[in-house]
Amino acid sequence: MTGRQRLAILGATGSIGLSTLDVVARHPERFEVVALTGHRRLDILAAQCRRHRPRYAVVGDSADAKRLGEALAGVGTEVLAGVAALEGVAALPEVDTVMAAIVGAAGLSPTLAAVRAGKKVLLANKEALVMAGAVFMAEVSRRGTPLLPIDSEHNAVFQSLPRAFDGNLAACGVRKVLLTASGGPFRATPIEALAEVTPEQACAHPNWVMGRKISVDSATMMNKGLEVIEARWLFNAMPDQIEVVIHPESVIHSLVQYVDGSVLAQLGNPDMRTPIAHALAYPERIDAGVAPLDLFEIGRLNFERPDLRRFPCLSLAFQALRAGGNAPAVLNAANEVAVEAFLEGRLAYPDIAQVIAASLDAVPAAATDTLEAVLAADRAGREAALGMLLARHAS
Ligand code: NAD
Numbered sequence: 001m002t003g004r005q006r007l008a009i010l011g012a013t014g015s016i017g018l019s020t021l022d023v024v025a026r027h028p029e030r031f032e033v034v035a036l037t038g039h040r041r042l043d044i045l046a047a048q049c050r051r052h053r054p055r056y057a058v059v060g061d062s063a064d065a066k067r068l069g070e071a072l073a074g075v076g077t078e079v080l081a082g083v084a085a086l087e088g089v090a091a092l093p094e095v096d097t098v099m100a101a102i103v104g105a106a107g108l109s110p111t112l113a114a115v116r117a118g119k120k121v122l123l124a125n126k127e128a129l130v131m132a133g134a135v136f137m138a139e140v141s142r143r144g145t146p147l148l149p150i151d152s153e154h155n156a157v158f159q160s161l162p163r164a165f166d167g168n169l170a171a172c173g174v175r176k177v178l179l180t181a182s183g184g185p186f187r188a189t190p191i192e193a194l195a196e197v198t199p200e201q202a203c204a205h206p207n208w209v210m211g212r213k214i215s216v217d218s219a220t221m222m223n224k225g226l227e228v229i230e231a232r233w234l235f236n237a238m239p240d241q242i243e244v245v246i247h248p249e250s251v252i253h254s255l256v257q258y259v260d261g262s263v264l265a266q267l268g269n270p271d272m273r274t275p276i277a278h279a280l281a282y283p284e285r286i287d288a289g290v291a292p293l294d295l296f297e298i299g300r301l302n303f304e305r306p307d308l309r310r311f312p313c314l315s316l317a318f319q320a321l322r323a324g325g326n327a328p329a330v331l332n333a334a335n336e337v338a339v340e341a342f343l344e345g346r347l348a349y350p351d352i353a354q355v356i357a358a359s360l361d362a363v364p365a366a367a368t369d370t371l372e373a374v375l376a377a378d379r380a381g382r383e384a385a386l387g388m389l390l391a392r393h394a395s
């Protein structure tokens with residue numbers, strides 16, 4: 001690539017977006033910000049636009065666009081609104097690279113627009129791949145889109161695979177992909193006490209600072225379940241080729257086990273700026289502002305097998321992966337509804353898994369080889385989960 005790498009950052013105001021702009025700001029000679037998007041937190045988006053002077057900013061609706069436009073008078077940023085604008089900036093001819101960091105199903109259509117436009121796609125929005133894996137990866141191979149994982153586990157796996165990896169794990173001598181998980185804030189909480197945990201406790205992750213939805217997902221280990229499905233698509237891995245290992249220190253970000261007995265891993269401090277910098281500069285390496293890993297300070301690393309009674313969401317995700325078809329999209333949709341209800345105090349923590357399980361049972365199996373079918377599965381999962389929530393309130 002000649003000249004500066006021109007970026008669109010979808011979800012700039014979130015945790016991944018902020019970390020991305022932090023890395024970008026360290027290398028003004030390498031990166032130029034062309035578009036930033038944010039859904040709420042307009043004050044943050046306004047400050048980011050003043051600092052990085054993108055050509056475009058995208059918000060959710062025209063009222064917010066008007067407000068942001070007024071706040072940015074004289075900055076030279078054109079403010080747009082809505083899903084079509086998100087898709088538009090993801091596919092702009094003057095954009096080389098798209099950071100896909102919108103949370104949840106809302107990220108699917110703009111991320112897919114970037115894939116279809118053949119941009120270099122840095123994928124943080126795992127939900128897009130969980131929902132629409134088959135459609136998404138078919139577009140990636142049709143367009144030859146460079147796809148780099150931002151999720152720390154998948155970025156670690158990517159770094160631990162041969163550079164020549166082309167979607168055939170066996171041909172590279174890979175036996176298994178081992179995804180590490182911290183176990184979240186409730187790894188050692190007595191299971192009976194989980195009925196009483198609050199959103200604040202669930203969002204207080206021991207090692208990572210993240211958005212609220214993914215923080216709850218980490219507590220239930222649905223995050224790891226979504227990541228198992230993400231790994232299936234990114235690395236063309238069969239369910240039996242993916243194993244989850246609890247590693248409370250979050251220093252080993254994931255591992256690849258080879259047939260000769262070798263295990264390659266990527267280690268580092270738990271800081272998302274590392275995978276972000278890796279993907280932004282790939283195949284080069286740049287400073288991410290992350291402190292060097294101090295093994296003497298860490299002293300020891302621990303590993304545990306996940307307890308599926310404590311983490312039923314992890315079983316549900318494997319179940320959905322094995323079922324295939326619309327099951328992962330239904331799982332993802334029901335999880336989004338259940339997590340939102342939990343965050344708003346409308347659902348007890350253990351009921352998150354119950355709502356998802358009941359939704360998976362309620363929605364009939366269907367194929368999802370078109371985007372329309374994926375969106376139908378997403379709607380069906382949401383409706384089933386909302387139905388369960390209403391039934392609970394009625395009883
Ligand atoms: P966040 O909640 O901090 O930020 C989400 C971003 O998406 C914000 O910019 C928000 O404005 C935008 N957004 C939310 N709803 C939207 C909608 N309906 N339309 C358009 N934009 C919308 O989330 P995050 O923690 O930064 O996570 C972003 C994605 O990255 C998620 O898919 C998450 O699973 C993944 N991820 C995050 C981390 C992490 O450390 N935070 C690690 C790995 C993967």
Ligand code: MG
Pocket residue numbers: 151152153227
């Ligand atoms: Mg992760």
